[in-house]
Amino acid sequence: MRCIGNLGIRLLASAALVVGVMPAISADSPAHAAEQPHVIFISIDTLRADHLGCYGYDRETSPRIDAFAARSVRFEHAFSQASWTLPSHMSMMTSQYPHVHGVENDGMSLSRDATTLAMVLGDEGYHSAAFVSWVYLGKRFGFHKGFREFTELLPPKDKVDSATTAAFKAAQVTDKAIEWLKNKEHRKPFFLFVHYFDPHINYDAPEPFKTMFDPDYDGPEGVGTFGWLRKYIKGVHEKPNKIEPRALEHAIALYDGEIRYTDEHVGRLLDAIDETVGLKNCLIVLTSDHGEEFNEHGSMEGHQWTLYDEVVHVPLIIHPPDRTAAGTVVQRPVELIDVATTILAWLDIEAPATFQGEDLKPWMDGRTERVADALAYGEIDRFNKKQFVRTDRYKLIHTDDIGKNKRGVPVQAGYELFDIREDPTEQRNLFNDLPDVAGPLMWVLEQHRRSRPEATTAPSQRRPKREVQLSAHELERLRSLGYVGGDEEE
Ligand SMILES: [Zn+2]
Helix, strand or coil, X not given: CCCHHHHHHHHHXXXXXXXXXXXXXXXXXXXXXXXXXXXXXXXXXXXXXXXXXXXXXXXXXXXXXHHHHHCCEEEEEEECCCCCHXXXXXXXXXXXXXXXXXXXXXXXXXXXXXXXXXXXXHHCCCEEEEEECCHHHCHHHCCCCCCCEEEECCCCHHHCCCHHHCCCCHHHHHHHHHHXXXXXXXXXXXXXXXXXXXXXXXXXXXXXXXXXXXXXXXXXXCCCCHXXXXXXXXXXXXXXXXXXXXHHHHHHHHHHHHHHHHHHXXXXXXXXXXXXCCHHHEEEEEXXXXXXXXXXXXXXCCCCCCCCHHHHEEEEEEECCCCCCCCCEECCCEECHHHHHHHHXXXXXXXXXXXXXXXXXXXXXXXXXXXXXXXXXXXXXXXXXXXXXXXXXXXXXXXXXXXXXXXXXXXXCEEEEEECCCCCCCCCCCCCCCHHHHHHHHHHHHHHHHCCHHHHCCHHHCCCCEECCCCHHHHHHHHCCCCCCCHHHC
């Protein structure tokens, strides 16, 4: 839904979904499924695009991912649809914007009538399996919809109070996925989803990765843990502490160590895929649900509070089953909701009408012309209510005037417009200087606001929201990394 020209039609389609009009799924026969490529979808949580070598980073954080990108198609300007795990991953799986799939907050689960990528592939004869390593990708929220096998790799209850064991590490996740690959006969094509959590706070990679990029550090302990970072969170403290430059440098080195550690295991997974079914027989997607902030805009929480590029610009690398497009780099802005639509296009499966993403296959096939009105859109509605729209040059962010955010800190409402080409770190707000640029982008944000269920339908006509009750140990697990509860003022 990125071209301004067809925006109205797509928004109309999404509004129809809200009142329960479900367009039919493709009725293509699955007879040809046996010859179809396997589909592997790898999501590395909290991975900034600009911290990977193939996206220009100067540290050697990603030798295996860089080599994979060189034999794949890399999207230089890919944007997630939210800056935190739950709505962003749900957008990937449903090819819908957060306000359309409705899983925008902790308490919500995917609607029973929603259609996921795994469901469509299952209808086409695919055997699907998922390995996920964080609470927010669990069955609680509806992520298992359409998967034949769904494995939640979460540490036992009695370990959740220790932040370092809040999630399984990449080595264990990879072991499980490889075991699955080797034990299956794969008579049918499969859809394998693998989720890694490691670059997320706490930054605590095993050695030698932990000290790889800052071996001489001898400053205070605890840098890179949520407990240490929370005093620098602007969304929580009206006047957050100022982070010491050396500590910031060390936090970034620890984060980079997590990326390098994950890279090694992603490489191991790719090797196993090659040994078992052959990379040439696979369509492989590698991406992330959001980035991470390192004080670029005065906060160190990690993500979920803002929509600047450090938290929404993510890597997107797609390995086609034939190697024709290897090494292609696509410059136009794209969205993560495009991934599911593009996977189906590669398999010659018609996307359900509920999918809002665009088919990127023409660009993977070498289409190179500039798309002047290509847009990427995203939003958050949690502690703050914000939207962004990004062109290849400009970015407009809108913050709703909700007075104080849900942590009691006054919100700076209004618009921010950035010229990304001149100001890539989004420091100079040009909203009052460039009304001709801002106008059409404001219109785009307005159309999305108008397509929200609460704006288009009476309460009685809305799709019922499915609420989730989290257990005490799930809440504790989330609290250990700052997701729920109000303990930041301690
Ligand atoms: Zn995440």
